Amino acid sequence: MSAIHIDKVVTSGTFSLDGGTWDVDNNVWVVGDDAECVVIDAAHDAAAINEAVGSRRLTHILCTHGHDDHIDAVADLSSLYPDAKVLIHDGDRMLWDRVISDPPDGALTDGQRIPVGGSQLKVxxxxxxxxxxxxxxLEDADVLFSGDTLFQGGPGATGRSFSDFGTIIESIRERLLTLPAETVIHTGHGDDTTIGAEAPHLQEWIDRGH
Known part of the structure; x- marks a missing residue:
């Protein structure tokens, strides 16, 4: 039985892109055991995230993507945990560079495995x-942290710069809906869902085309 547990911290702030700004609530996920953990998406409030980490060793700050509402607390959180490695995919460096002046500590790559608490997170x-x-x-627990790729009720938004509807549909179809139906999806905003709950609606999303 895995000792891994998952803490959810909801933080509030803004998301800005393409000249607009919107109020948002973000889900921050702290994943680990009693000794160490990782943070997925350091959004808005480093103090609240730090409280969830507690006395544990923070090994990584992982970014699902580079939109400012998902990384705007990275610098403050990183200053509290200088040994924690901040990782983001190179494809989003242009978004990262708009928000944070220092480079990340490394790049996420497809298939990479991040160790945490005797388990692993697969990228x-x-x-x-x-x-x-x-x-x-989190393979041994059938848990997926989806960022803004898949929500309860459909794919993440693709109406702004650097996004593409056909690409997100392909990603969901090929990478996510192939996972076991019981896989729990912890999203970047809003409520949890499962692969089994979302998979039947793929064609509806395509027809809706949003």
């Missing part, structure tokens, strides 16, 4: 919402 490159968008699969 799935799922472009579409952004070119470097990634999901993280």
């Amino acid at each position: 799935l490159h799922t472009p579409g919402h952004s070119p470097g968008a990634c999901c993280f699969l």
